[in-house]
Amino acid sequence: MKTTDLDFYYGDFPALEGVSLDFYINRVTALIGPSGCGKSTLLRCLNRMNDLIPYSRAEGKVLLDGQDIYDPNVDVVGLRRRIGMVFQKPNPFPKTVFENVAFGLRVNGISKKTYLANRVEESLNLAALWDEVSDRLDDSALGLSGGQQQRLCIARALAVEPEVLLMDEPCSALDPIATQKIEELIHQLKSSYTIIIVTHNMQQAARVSDITGFFYLGKLIEVDDTDTIFTRPKLQQTEDYITGRFG
Amino acid sequence: MNESETTLMEPGAMSSSALKGAEKEQNDMIKPSHARERRRRVFQRSAFGLFRIAAAVNGTALAIIIYFLVARGWRAINWTFLTQPPIDSMTKGGILPCIIGTLCLSMGAILVALPIGVASAIYLNEYARPGRVLRVIRLGINNLAGVPSIVFGLFGLALFVVLLGFGVSILSGALTLGAMTLPVIIGASEEALRAVPDTYREASLGLGATKWQTIYRVVLPAALPGILTGAILGIGRAAGETAPIMFTAAVFYSPSLPSSIFDEIMALPYHIYVLATAGTEIEATRHLQYGTALVLIVLVLGLNLVAIVYRARLRRRLG
Numbered sequence: 001m002k003t004t005d006l007d008f009y010y011g012d013f014p015a016l017e018g019v020s021l022d023f024y025i026n027r028v029t030a031l032i033g034p035s036g037c038g039k040s041t042l043l044r045c046l047n048r049m050n051d052l053i054p055y056s057r058a059e060g061k062v063l064l065d066g067q068d069i070y071d072p073n074v075d076v077v078g079l080r081r082r083i084g085m086v087f088q089k090p091n092p093f094p095k096t097v098f099e100n101v102a103f104g105l106r107v108n109g110i111s112k113k114t115y116l117a118n119r120v121e122e123s124l125n126l127a128a129l130w131d132e133v134s135d136r137l138d139d140s141a142l143g144l145s146g147g148q149q150q151r152l153c154i155a156r157a158l159a160v161e162p163e164v165l166l167m168d169e170p171c172s173a174l175d176p177i178a179t180q181k182i183e184e185l186i187h188q189l190k191s192s193y194t195i196i197i198v199t200h201n202m203q204q205a206a207r208v209s210d211i212t213g214f215f216y217l218g219k220l221i222e223v224d225d226t227d228t229i230f231t232r233p234k235l236q237q238t239e240d241y242i243t244g245r246f247g
Numbered sequence: 248m249n250e251s252e253t254t255l256m257e258p259g260a261m262s263s264s265a266l267k268g269a270e271k272e273q274n275d276m277i278k279p280s281h282a283r284e285r286r287r288r289v290f291q292r293s294a295f296g297l298f299r300i301a302a303a304v305n306g307t308a309l310a311i312i313i314y315f316l317v318a319r320g321w322r323a324i325n326w327t328f329l330t331q332p333p334i335d336s337m338t339k340g341g342i343l344p345c346i347i348g349t350l351c352l353s354m355g356a357i358l359v360a361l362p363i364g365v366a367s368a369i370y371l372n373e374y375a376r377p378g379r380v381l382r383v384i385r386l387g388i389n390n391l392a393g394v395p396s397i398v399f400g401l402f403g404l405a406l407f408v409v410l411l412g413f414g415v416s417i418l419s420g421a422l423t424l425g426a427m428t429l430p431v432i433i434g435a436s437e438e439a440l441r442a443v444p445d446t447y448r449e450a451s452l453g454l455g456a457t458k459w460q461t462i463y464r465v466v467l468p469a470a471l472p473g474i475l476t477g478a479i480l481g482i483g484r485a486a487g488e489t490a491p492i493m494f495t496a497a498v499f500y501s502p503s504l505p506s507s508i509f510d511e512i513m514a515l516p517y518h519i520y521v522l523a524t525a526g527t528e529i530e531a532t533r534h535l536q537y538g539t540a541l542v543l544i545v546l547v548l549g550l551n552l553v554a555i556v557y558r559a560r561l562r563r564r565l566g
Contacts, residue, residue: 007331020507047453049449049452049453052448052449052452054377077452077455077456077457078455080452080453080454080455081454081455082455084453084454085445085449085450086451086452087449087450089446091444091446091447091449092450093447093450093451093465093469094468094469095468099359102454103451103454103456103464103465104454104456106464107451107454107455107456107457107460107464108455153450156450156454157453160454160455
Protein backbone atom coordinates (compact mmCIF):
# COMPACT_ATOMS: atom_id res chain seq x y z
CA MET A 1 0.00 0.00 0.00
CA LYS A 2 1.29 3.46 -0.79
CA THR A 3 0.31 7.09 -1.04
CA THR A 4 1.57 9.48 -3.69
CA ASP A 5 1.33 13.24 -3.32
CA LEU A 6 -1.63 12.96 -1.01
CA ASP A 7 -3.23 16.22 0.10
CA PHE A 8 -6.17 16.35 2.43
CA TYR A 9 -8.32 19.37 3.27
CA TYR A 10 -10.82 20.03 6.01
CA GLY A 11 -12.72 22.80 4.26
CA ASP A 12 -9.90 25.12 3.19
CA PHE A 13 -7.49 23.96 5.83
CA PRO A 14 -4.79 21.65 4.47
CA ALA A 15 -4.30 18.82 6.96
CA LEU A 16 -1.95 16.86 4.73
CA GLU A 17 0.33 18.18 2.02
CA GLY A 18 2.11 16.09 -0.55
CA VAL A 19 2.48 12.94 1.49
CA SER A 20 4.18 10.10 -0.39
CA LEU A 21 4.76 7.05 1.72
CA ASP A 22 5.05 3.31 1.11
CA PHE A 23 3.73 0.71 3.50
CA TYR A 24 5.11 -2.80 3.27
CA ILE A 25 3.63 -6.21 3.85
CA ASN A 26 4.80 -7.89 7.07
CA ARG A 27 6.14 -4.61 8.34
CA VAL A 28 4.86 -2.33 11.03
CA THR A 29 4.95 1.31 10.03
CA ALA A 30 4.65 3.83 12.83
CA LEU A 31 3.45 7.38 12.23
CA ILE A 32 4.71 9.82 14.83
CA GLY A 33 4.57 13.56 15.30
CA PRO A 34 3.01 16.18 17.55
CA SER A 35 -0.77 16.53 17.91
CA GLY A 36 -2.43 17.96 14.84
CA CYS A 37 0.41 17.00 12.53
CA GLY A 38 -1.89 14.97 10.29
CA LYS A 39 -0.84 11.45 11.19
CA SER A 40 -4.34 10.37 12.22
CA THR A 41 -5.78 12.11 9.18
CA LEU A 42 -3.43 10.09 6.99
CA LEU A 43 -4.49 6.89 8.69
CA ARG A 44 -8.13 7.70 8.12
CA CYS A 45 -7.45 8.49 4.46
CA LEU A 46 -6.17 4.97 4.00
CA ASN A 47 -9.60 3.40 4.52
CA ARG A 48 -11.54 6.49 3.44
CA MET A 49 -12.99 6.95 6.91
CA ASN A 50 -12.51 10.65 6.29
CA ASP A 51 -15.31 10.47 3.72
CA LEU A 52 -17.65 10.85 6.68
CA ILE A 53 -16.41 14.35 7.42
CA PRO A 54 -18.44 16.97 5.58
CA TYR A 55 -16.59 19.53 3.49
CA SER A 56 -13.42 17.52 3.37
CA ARG A 57 -11.58 16.28 0.29
CA ALA A 58 -8.53 14.30 -0.66
CA GLU A 59 -6.24 14.92 -3.62
CA GLY A 60 -3.49 12.68 -4.88
CA LYS A 61 -3.41 8.93 -4.85
CA VAL A 62 -3.67 6.14 -2.33
CA LEU A 63 -2.80 2.84 -3.95
CA LEU A 64 -3.75 -0.57 -2.62
CA ASP A 65 -2.37 -3.39 -4.76
CA GLY A 66 -1.81 -0.84 -7.48
CA GLN A 67 -5.37 0.42 -7.50
CA ASP A 68 -6.25 3.98 -6.47
CA ILE A 69 -8.75 3.71 -3.63
CA TYR A 70 -10.01 7.21 -4.36
CA ASP A 71 -11.01 6.17 -7.87
CA PRO A 72 -14.75 6.89 -8.27
CA ASN A 73 -15.36 3.28 -9.30
CA VAL A 74 -13.98 1.89 -6.06
CA ASP A 75 -16.46 0.20 -3.76
CA VAL A 76 -15.74 1.93 -0.46
CA VAL A 77 -17.56 -0.71 1.56
CA GLY A 78 -15.50 -3.50 0.05
CA LEU A 79 -12.36 -1.46 0.52
CA ARG A 80 -12.98 -1.02 4.21
CA ARG A 81 -13.36 -4.76 4.54
CA ARG A 82 -9.85 -5.17 3.15
CA ILE A 83 -8.43 -2.53 5.49
CA GLY A 84 -9.22 -3.14 9.13
CA MET A 85 -9.13 -0.37 11.69
CA VAL A 86 -8.59 -0.24 15.43
CA PHE A 87 -9.50 2.98 17.16
CA GLN A 88 -8.02 5.09 19.90
CA LYS A 89 -10.61 4.17 22.49
CA PRO A 90 -11.84 0.60 22.63
CA ASN A 91 -15.26 0.75 20.97
CA PRO A 92 -16.92 -2.66 21.14
CA PHE A 93 -20.59 -2.66 20.17
CA PRO A 94 -23.09 -3.03 23.01
CA LYS A 95 -23.55 -6.65 21.98
CA THR A 96 -22.18 -9.96 23.19
CA VAL A 97 -18.51 -10.84 22.81
CA PHE A 98 -19.44 -13.35 20.11
CA GLU A 99 -21.60 -10.93 18.15
CA ASN A 100 -18.88 -8.29 18.23
CA VAL A 101 -16.42 -10.56 16.48
CA ALA A 102 -19.07 -12.02 14.18
CA PHE A 103 -20.33 -8.59 13.16
CA GLY A 104 -18.03 -8.06 10.19
CA LEU A 105 -18.82 -11.53 8.90
CA ARG A 106 -22.54 -11.09 9.29
CA VAL A 107 -22.61 -7.79 7.41
CA ASN A 108 -20.69 -9.52 4.66
CA GLY A 109 -23.48 -12.02 4.31
CA ILE A 110 -22.08 -14.96 6.26
CA SER A 111 -24.65 -16.61 8.50
CA LYS A 112 -23.61 -20.27 8.67
CA LYS A 113 -23.36 -21.05 12.37
CA THR A 114 -20.43 -23.46 12.38
CA TYR A 115 -18.36 -21.22 10.14
CA LEU A 116 -19.10 -18.17 12.29
CA ALA A 117 -18.21 -20.06 15.47
CA ASN A 118 -14.91 -21.25 13.99
CA ARG A 119 -14.02 -17.87 12.64
CA VAL A 120 -14.84 -16.14 15.95
CA GLU A 121 -12.66 -18.58 17.88
CA GLU A 122 -9.85 -18.20 15.37
CA SER A 123 -9.98 -14.40 15.52
CA LEU A 124 -10.11 -14.33 19.30
CA ASN A 125 -7.11 -16.63 19.33
CA LEU A 126 -5.23 -14.37 16.95
CA ALA A 127 -5.97 -11.45 19.26
CA ALA A 128 -4.74 -13.49 22.26
CA LEU A 129 -8.11 -13.15 23.93
CA TRP A 130 -9.71 -16.57 23.50
CA ASP A 131 -8.47 -18.02 26.77
CA GLU A 132 -9.87 -15.09 28.72
CA VAL A 133 -13.31 -14.95 27.13
CA SER A 134 -14.07 -18.45 25.86
CA ASP A 135 -16.61 -18.94 28.65
CA ARG A 136 -18.04 -15.44 28.33
CA LEU A 137 -18.91 -15.37 24.64
CA ASP A 138 -22.56 -14.63 25.38
CA ASP A 139 -21.87 -11.90 27.90
CA SER A 140 -21.91 -8.24 26.97
CA ALA A 141 -18.61 -7.02 25.57
CA LEU A 142 -18.94 -3.89 27.67
CA GLY A 143 -18.24 -5.98 30.76
CA LEU A 144 -14.67 -6.68 29.65
CA SER A 145 -11.71 -4.66 30.90
CA GLY A 146 -10.34 -1.87 28.73
CA GLY A 147 -7.42 -3.95 27.50
CA GLN A 148 -9.67 -6.90 26.76
CA GLN A 149 -12.07 -4.61 24.92
CA GLN A 150 -9.25 -3.32 22.74
CA ARG A 151 -8.09 -6.85 21.92
CA LEU A 152 -11.73 -7.68 21.18
CA CYS A 153 -11.76 -4.78 18.71
CA ILE A 154 -8.62 -6.20 17.13
CA ALA A 155 -10.26 -9.64 16.92
CA ARG A 156 -13.30 -8.00 15.39
CA ALA A 157 -11.14 -6.35 12.76
CA LEU A 158 -9.22 -9.58 12.05
CA ALA A 159 -12.37 -11.65 11.65
CA VAL A 160 -13.02 -10.27 8.16
CA GLU A 161 -9.45 -11.16 7.12
CA PRO A 162 -8.21 -7.73 6.11
CA GLU A 163 -4.91 -7.20 4.32
CA VAL A 164 -3.98 -4.04 6.13
CA LEU A 165 -4.52 -3.18 9.78
CA LEU A 166 -4.72 0.50 10.75
CA MET A 167 -4.26 1.31 14.41
CA ASP A 168 -4.98 4.79 15.68
CA GLU A 169 -3.20 5.15 19.02
CA PRO A 170 -4.53 1.77 20.09
CA CYS A 171 -2.96 1.90 23.55
CA SER A 172 -3.57 5.49 24.56
CA ALA A 173 -6.53 4.54 26.76
CA LEU A 174 -4.87 1.48 28.29
CA ASP A 175 -2.70 0.77 31.31
CA PRO A 176 0.91 -0.42 30.87
CA ILE A 177 0.15 -4.12 31.19
CA ALA A 178 -2.65 -4.00 28.65
CA THR A 179 -0.38 -1.91 26.43
CA GLN A 180 2.32 -4.53 26.62
CA LYS A 181 -0.14 -7.22 25.59
CA ILE A 182 -1.25 -5.21 22.58
CA GLU A 183 2.34 -4.57 21.57
CA GLU A 184 3.17 -8.28 21.75
CA LEU A 185 0.10 -8.88 19.65
CA ILE A 186 1.27 -6.40 17.03
CA HIS A 187 4.56 -8.29 16.87
CA GLN A 188 2.78 -11.54 16.18
CA LEU A 189 0.32 -10.09 13.71
CA LYS A 190 2.87 -8.50 11.45
CA SER A 191 3.78 -11.87 10.00
CA SER A 192 0.42 -11.84 8.22
CA TYR A 193 -0.54 -8.19 7.79
CA THR A 194 0.58 -4.76 6.75
CA ILE A 195 0.28 -2.83 9.98
CA ILE A 196 0.20 0.94 10.24
CA ILE A 197 0.10 2.44 13.70
CA VAL A 198 -0.28 6.02 14.84
CA THR A 199 1.26 6.63 18.22
CA HIS A 200 2.09 9.47 20.56
CA ASN A 201 4.43 7.28 22.48
CA MET A 202 7.90 7.32 21.00
CA GLN A 203 9.08 4.32 22.98
CA GLN A 204 6.16 2.43 21.58
CA ALA A 205 7.08 3.38 18.04
CA ALA A 206 10.64 2.26 18.72
CA ARG A 207 9.46 -1.01 20.24
CA VAL A 208 6.86 -2.16 17.76
CA SER A 209 7.67 -0.67 14.38
CA ASP A 210 10.08 -1.48 11.58
CA ILE A 211 9.62 1.78 9.73
CA THR A 212 8.84 5.16 11.24
CA GLY A 213 7.48 8.25 9.53
CA PHE A 214 7.77 11.60 11.28
CA PHE A 215 5.06 14.15 10.50
CA TYR A 216 4.97 17.83 11.22
CA LEU A 217 2.32 20.36 10.17
CA GLY A 218 0.75 18.05 7.64
CA LYS A 219 3.99 17.12 5.93
CA LEU A 220 5.98 13.93 6.03
CA ILE A 221 9.34 15.20 7.29
CA GLU A 222 11.35 12.04 7.32
CA VAL A 223 10.78 8.33 6.93
CA ASP A 224 13.25 5.54 7.42
CA ASP A 225 13.92 2.32 9.25
CA THR A 226 12.88 2.76 12.84
CA ASP A 227 16.42 2.09 14.05
CA THR A 228 17.82 4.77 11.81
CA ILE A 229 15.15 7.32 12.75
CA PHE A 230 15.75 6.83 16.43
CA THR A 231 19.56 6.67 16.31
CA ARG A 232 20.77 8.62 13.30
CA PRO A 233 17.95 10.78 11.92
CA LYS A 234 19.00 12.80 8.89
CA LEU A 235 17.16 15.96 9.79
CA GLN A 236 17.63 18.15 12.81
CA GLN A 237 13.87 18.59 13.18
CA THR A 238 13.33 14.85 13.53
CA GLU A 239 16.08 14.58 16.06
CA ASP A 240 14.67 17.47 18.09
CA TYR A 241 11.28 15.82 18.22
CA ILE A 242 12.58 12.37 19.09
CA THR A 243 14.85 13.66 21.81
CA GLY A 244 11.97 15.66 23.25
CA ARG A 245 13.28 19.11 22.50
CA PHE A 246 9.97 20.09 20.94
CA GLY A 247 6.54 18.61 20.36
CA MET B 248 -3.88 22.76 55.73
CA ASN B 249 -3.07 25.99 57.51
CA GLU B 250 -0.96 27.16 54.64
CA SER B 251 -3.74 26.75 52.16
CA GLU B 252 -6.12 28.56 54.52
CA THR B 253 -3.68 31.43 54.70
CA THR B 254 -3.58 31.86 50.99
CA LEU B 255 -7.34 32.25 50.96
CA MET B 256 -7.21 35.14 53.46
CA GLU B 257 -7.47 38.76 52.54
CA PRO B 258 -4.34 40.79 53.34
CA GLY B 259 -6.22 42.95 55.89
CA ALA B 260 -7.21 40.02 58.07
CA MET B 261 -3.59 39.04 58.22
CA SER B 262 -2.30 42.28 59.77
CA SER B 263 -4.94 42.43 62.50
CA SER B 264 -4.41 38.88 63.57
CA ALA B 265 -0.66 39.23 63.47
CA LEU B 266 -0.89 41.18 66.77
CA LYS B 267 -2.08 38.17 68.72
CA GLY B 268 -0.19 35.14 69.98
CA ALA B 269 0.83 32.33 67.70
CA GLU B 270 -1.85 29.91 68.88
CA LYS B 271 -4.57 32.50 68.80
CA GLU B 272 -3.40 33.76 65.47
CA GLN B 273 -3.96 30.42 63.90
CA ASN B 274 -7.51 30.24 65.22
CA ASP B 275 -8.31 33.69 63.91
CA MET B 276 -6.95 32.85 60.54
CA ILE B 277 -9.13 29.80 60.27
CA LYS B 278 -12.29 31.43 61.59
CA PRO B 279 -13.16 33.85 58.79
CA SER B 280 -12.79 31.15 56.21
CA HIS B 281 -15.03 28.92 58.33
CA ALA B 282 -17.65 31.63 58.16
CA ARG B 283 -17.26 31.77 54.43
CA GLU B 284 -17.51 28.02 54.23
CA ARG B 285 -20.72 28.16 56.24
CA ARG B 286 -22.18 30.84 54.00
CA ARG B 287 -21.37 28.76 50.98
CA ARG B 288 -22.89 25.72 52.55
CA VAL B 289 -26.09 27.56 53.45
CA PHE B 290 -26.33 28.94 49.94
CA GLN B 291 -25.66 25.53 48.48
CA ARG B 292 -28.31 23.94 50.66
CA SER B 293 -30.97 26.51 49.90
CA ALA B 294 -30.30 26.26 46.16
CA PHE B 295 -30.61 22.50 46.38
CA GLY B 296 -33.77 22.93 48.42
CA LEU B 297 -35.35 25.10 45.73
CA PHE B 298 -34.53 22.63 43.01
CA ARG B 299 -35.84 19.81 45.12
CA ILE B 300 -39.12 21.66 45.67
CA ALA B 301 -39.42 22.33 41.95
CA ALA B 302 -38.93 18.64 41.25
CA ALA B 303 -41.33 17.64 44.01
CA VAL B 304 -44.08 19.83 42.54
CA ASN B 305 -44.27 17.44 39.59
CA GLY B 306 -44.75 14.38 41.71
CA THR B 307 -47.20 16.16 43.95
CA ALA B 308 -49.31 17.32 41.01
CA LEU B 309 -49.58 13.74 39.75
CA ALA B 310 -50.36 12.47 43.24
CA ILE B 311 -53.11 15.05 43.73
CA ILE B 312 -54.68 14.27 40.38
CA ILE B 313 -54.67 10.57 41.06
CA TYR B 314 -55.97 11.04 44.60
CA PHE B 315 -58.77 13.24 43.30
CA LEU B 316 -59.78 10.72 40.66
CA VAL B 317 -59.58 7.76 43.01
CA ALA B 318 -61.53 9.51 45.75
CA ARG B 319 -64.35 10.50 43.44
CA GLY B 320 -64.30 7.73 40.91
CA TRP B 321 -63.53 4.49 42.68
CA ARG B 322 -67.18 3.87 43.55
CA ALA B 323 -68.01 3.72 39.85
CA ILE B 324 -65.40 1.08 39.17
CA ASN B 325 -66.70 -2.47 39.18
CA TRP B 326 -66.75 -5.44 36.88
CA THR B 327 -69.89 -4.26 35.04
CA PHE B 328 -68.36 -0.82 34.51
CA LEU B 329 -65.31 -2.32 32.81
CA THR B 330 -67.02 -5.01 30.76
CA GLN B 331 -70.41 -3.61 29.67
CA PRO B 332 -71.49 -0.87 27.28
CA PRO B 333 -73.35 2.13 28.67
CA ILE B 334 -77.12 1.86 29.02
CA ASP B 335 -80.08 4.09 29.86
CA SER B 336 -78.84 7.12 27.90
CA MET B 337 -75.35 6.56 29.33
CA THR B 338 -76.44 7.12 32.92
CA LYS B 339 -75.76 3.51 33.86
CA GLY B 340 -73.79 0.55 32.64
CA GLY B 341 -70.15 0.48 31.68
CA ILE B 342 -67.56 1.98 29.40
CA LEU B 343 -66.18 -1.06 27.59
CA PRO B 344 -66.58 0.47 24.08
CA CYS B 345 -64.65 3.53 25.24
CA ILE B 346 -61.78 1.44 26.61
CA ILE B 347 -61.62 -0.59 23.40
CA GLY B 348 -61.87 2.58 21.34
CA THR B 349 -59.06 4.37 23.13
CA LEU B 350 -56.82 1.29 22.93
CA CYS B 351 -57.50 1.02 19.19
CA LEU B 352 -56.86 4.71 18.59
CA SER B 353 -53.63 4.98 20.56
CA MET B 354 -52.24 1.73 19.17
CA GLY B 355 -53.24 2.84 15.69
CA ALA B 356 -51.62 6.22 16.22
CA ILE B 357 -48.36 4.58 17.28
CA LEU B 358 -48.50 2.18 14.34
CA VAL B 359 -48.75 5.21 12.06
CA ALA B 360 -46.36 7.53 13.83
CA LEU B 361 -43.56 5.22 14.99
CA PRO B 362 -42.36 4.00 11.59
CA ILE B 363 -42.71 7.41 9.95
CA GLY B 364 -41.22 9.20 12.94
CA VAL B 365 -38.24 6.88 13.30
CA ALA B 366 -37.65 6.93 9.56
CA SER B 367 -37.71 10.73 9.58
CA ALA B 368 -35.34 10.87 12.51
CA ILE B 369 -32.95 8.47 10.75
CA TYR B 370 -33.04 10.62 7.65
CA LEU B 371 -32.48 13.84 9.58
CA ASN B 372 -29.75 12.50 11.82
CA GLU B 373 -27.93 9.95 9.67
CA TYR B 374 -28.39 10.87 6.04
CA ALA B 375 -29.28 14.53 5.56
CA ARG B 376 -26.39 16.87 4.98
CA PRO B 377 -26.54 19.99 7.10
CA GLY B 378 -27.90 22.88 5.08
CA ARG B 379 -30.96 24.90 4.28
CA VAL B 380 -33.21 21.95 3.42
CA LEU B 381 -32.51 20.35 6.75
CA ARG B 382 -33.19 23.59 8.59
CA VAL B 383 -36.52 24.04 6.84
CA ILE B 384 -37.59 20.47 7.63
CA ARG B 385 -36.64 20.91 11.27
CA LEU B 386 -38.51 24.19 11.45
CA GLY B 387 -41.53 22.38 10.05
CA ILE B 388 -41.33 19.64 12.64
CA ASN B 389 -40.96 22.11 15.49
CA ASN B 390 -43.97 24.01 14.25
CA LEU B 391 -45.94 20.83 13.87
CA ALA B 392 -45.33 20.24 17.58
CA GLY B 393 -46.81 23.64 18.33
CA VAL B 394 -50.03 23.20 16.34
CA PRO B 395 -53.04 23.11 18.70
CA SER B 396 -54.74 19.73 18.87
CA ILE B 397 -58.08 21.09 17.65
CA VAL B 398 -56.36 22.16 14.46
CA PHE B 399 -55.20 18.59 13.99
CA GLY B 400 -58.81 17.55 14.47
CA LEU B 401 -59.96 19.87 11.70
CA PHE B 402 -57.07 18.78 9.50
CA GLY B 403 -58.03 15.15 10.02
CA LEU B 404 -61.66 15.95 9.24
CA ALA B 405 -60.74 17.70 6.02
CA LEU B 406 -58.12 15.22 4.79
CA PHE B 407 -58.91 11.76 6.10
CA VAL B 408 -62.64 11.91 6.77
CA VAL B 409 -63.78 13.96 3.79
CA LEU B 410 -61.13 14.11 1.08
CA LEU B 411 -59.82 10.56 1.36
CA GLY B 412 -63.28 9.28 2.23
CA PHE B 413 -62.32 7.25 5.30
CA GLY B 414 -65.32 8.69 7.12
CA VAL B 415 -65.51 9.09 10.88
CA SER B 416 -63.55 5.97 11.73
CA ILE B 417 -60.76 4.39 13.72
CA LEU B 418 -58.54 4.81 10.67
CA SER B 419 -59.14 8.56 10.38
CA GLY B 420 -58.70 9.02 14.12
CA ALA B 421 -55.51 6.98 14.27
CA LEU B 422 -54.03 8.85 11.31
CA THR B 423 -54.92 12.21 12.87
CA LEU B 424 -53.52 11.24 16.27
CA GLY B 425 -50.49 9.79 14.50
CA ALA B 426 -49.82 13.08 12.73
CA MET B 427 -50.10 14.86 16.04
CA THR B 428 -47.75 12.43 17.76
CA LEU B 429 -45.11 12.58 15.02
CA PRO B 430 -43.08 15.53 16.34
CA VAL B 431 -42.80 13.94 19.77
CA ILE B 432 -41.52 10.71 18.28
CA ILE B 433 -39.18 12.41 15.83
CA GLY B 434 -37.75 14.55 18.61
CA ALA B 435 -37.15 11.66 20.96
CA SER B 436 -35.77 9.44 18.20
CA GLU B 437 -33.38 12.09 16.96
CA GLU B 438 -32.19 12.64 20.50
CA ALA B 439 -31.66 8.91 20.91
CA LEU B 440 -29.78 8.61 17.60
CA ARG B 441 -27.57 11.57 18.45
CA ALA B 442 -26.68 9.91 21.73
CA VAL B 443 -25.22 6.88 19.91
CA PRO B 444 -21.46 7.45 19.90
CA ASP B 445 -19.87 8.02 16.50
CA THR B 446 -17.27 5.43 17.38
CA TYR B 447 -19.94 2.75 16.91
CA ARG B 448 -20.65 4.03 13.42
CA GLU B 449 -16.97 4.19 12.55
CA ALA B 450 -16.29 0.72 13.91
CA SER B 451 -19.14 -0.70 11.88
CA LEU B 452 -18.21 1.10 8.65
CA GLY B 453 -14.59 0.12 9.22
CA LEU B 454 -15.60 -3.53 9.12
CA GLY B 455 -17.11 -3.16 5.70
CA ALA B 456 -20.72 -2.63 6.73
CA THR B 457 -22.83 -0.43 4.49
CA LYS B 458 -24.40 2.68 5.88
CA TRP B 459 -27.77 0.99 6.10
CA GLN B 460 -26.29 -2.09 7.83
CA THR B 461 -24.58 0.24 10.27
CA ILE B 462 -27.83 2.00 11.05
CA TYR B 463 -29.92 -1.14 11.20
CA ARG B 464 -27.54 -3.35 13.14
CA VAL B 465 -25.66 -0.94 15.36
CA VAL B 466 -27.20 2.51 15.60
CA LEU B 467 -30.88 1.60 15.85
CA PRO B 468 -30.45 -1.11 18.50
CA ALA B 469 -28.36 1.26 20.59
CA ALA B 470 -30.96 4.01 20.18
CA LEU B 471 -33.98 1.78 20.76
CA PRO B 472 -34.46 2.49 24.48
CA GLY B 473 -34.54 6.22 23.76
CA ILE B 474 -36.88 5.77 20.82
CA LEU B 475 -39.19 3.76 23.05
CA THR B 476 -39.30 6.65 25.47
CA GLY B 477 -40.61 8.73 22.60
CA ALA B 478 -43.19 6.10 21.84
CA ILE B 479 -44.28 6.09 25.48
CA LEU B 480 -44.79 9.83 25.44
CA GLY B 481 -46.58 9.53 22.13
CA ILE B 482 -48.98 6.85 23.34
CA GLY B 483 -49.76 8.80 26.47
CA ARG B 484 -50.51 11.88 24.50
CA ALA B 485 -52.56 10.10 21.86
CA ALA B 486 -54.66 8.22 24.40
CA GLY B 487 -55.63 11.34 26.31
CA GLU B 488 -56.48 13.68 23.44
CA THR B 489 -60.06 14.67 22.76
CA ALA B 490 -59.93 17.41 20.17
CA PRO B 491 -58.24 15.47 17.36
CA ILE B 492 -60.75 12.62 17.55
CA MET B 493 -64.00 14.44 18.09
CA PHE B 494 -64.48 15.06 14.36
CA THR B 495 -62.52 12.13 13.02
CA ALA B 496 -63.23 8.99 15.04
CA ALA B 497 -65.25 9.35 18.19
CA VAL B 498 -69.01 9.17 18.53
CA PHE B 499 -71.36 10.19 21.26
CA TYR B 500 -72.74 6.72 21.65
CA SER B 501 -72.32 3.50 19.78
CA PRO B 502 -74.42 0.45 20.57
CA SER B 503 -71.86 -2.04 19.33
CA LEU B 504 -68.13 -2.63 19.40
CA PRO B 505 -66.18 -1.79 16.23
CA SER B 506 -65.64 -4.61 13.79
CA SER B 507 -63.28 -2.90 11.34
CA ILE B 508 -60.98 0.10 11.14
CA PHE B 509 -63.65 1.90 9.17
CA ASP B 510 -66.06 1.87 12.12
CA GLU B 511 -66.62 4.85 14.31
CA ILE B 512 -65.99 4.31 17.98
CA MET B 513 -66.39 5.66 21.48
CA ALA B 514 -63.28 6.81 23.32
CA LEU B 515 -62.51 7.52 26.98
CA PRO B 516 -61.57 11.20 26.81
CA TYR B 517 -64.45 12.02 24.51
CA HIS B 518 -66.82 10.06 26.73
CA ILE B 519 -65.76 12.14 29.73
CA TYR B 520 -66.28 15.29 27.71
CA VAL B 521 -69.71 14.15 26.58
CA LEU B 522 -70.90 13.06 30.03
CA ALA B 523 -69.61 16.23 31.64
CA THR B 524 -71.00 18.72 29.12
CA ALA B 525 -73.68 17.21 26.96
CA GLY B 526 -75.09 14.22 28.80
CA THR B 527 -78.69 13.95 29.84
CA GLU B 528 -77.83 13.76 33.54
CA ILE B 529 -74.64 15.70 34.08
CA GLU B 530 -74.82 15.84 37.87
CA ALA B 531 -76.09 12.29 38.37
CA THR B 532 -73.30 10.85 36.27
CA ARG B 533 -70.43 12.64 38.05
CA HIS B 534 -69.15 9.41 39.54
CA LEU B 535 -69.19 7.84 36.08
CA GLN B 536 -67.18 10.76 34.73
CA TYR B 537 -64.55 10.42 37.43
CA GLY B 538 -64.60 6.65 37.03
CA THR B 539 -63.96 7.01 33.32
CA ALA B 540 -61.14 9.49 33.96
CA LEU B 541 -59.64 7.06 36.46
CA VAL B 542 -59.76 4.25 33.93
CA LEU B 543 -58.15 6.51 31.33
CA ILE B 544 -55.28 7.53 33.56
CA VAL B 545 -54.71 3.96 34.77
CA LEU B 546 -54.68 2.85 31.15
CA VAL B 547 -52.10 5.46 30.18
CA LEU B 548 -49.94 4.76 33.22
CA GLY B 549 -50.28 1.03 32.50
CA LEU B 550 -49.14 1.51 28.90
CA ASN B 551 -46.21 3.58 30.14
CA LEU B 552 -45.32 0.95 32.70
CA VAL B 553 -45.24 -1.80 30.08
CA ALA B 554 -42.99 0.30 27.87
CA ILE B 555 -40.75 1.30 30.77
CA VAL B 556 -40.27 -2.30 31.86
CA TYR B 557 -39.53 -3.30 28.29
CA ARG B 558 -37.07 -0.43 27.94
CA ALA B 559 -35.30 -1.37 31.15
CA ARG B 560 -34.99 -4.94 29.88
CA LEU B 561 -33.49 -3.71 26.63
CA ARG B 562 -31.03 -1.48 28.44
CA ARG B 563 -29.92 -4.34 30.63
CA ARG B 564 -29.37 -6.52 27.60
CA LEU B 565 -27.34 -3.80 25.88
CA GLY B 566 -25.41 -2.70 28.94
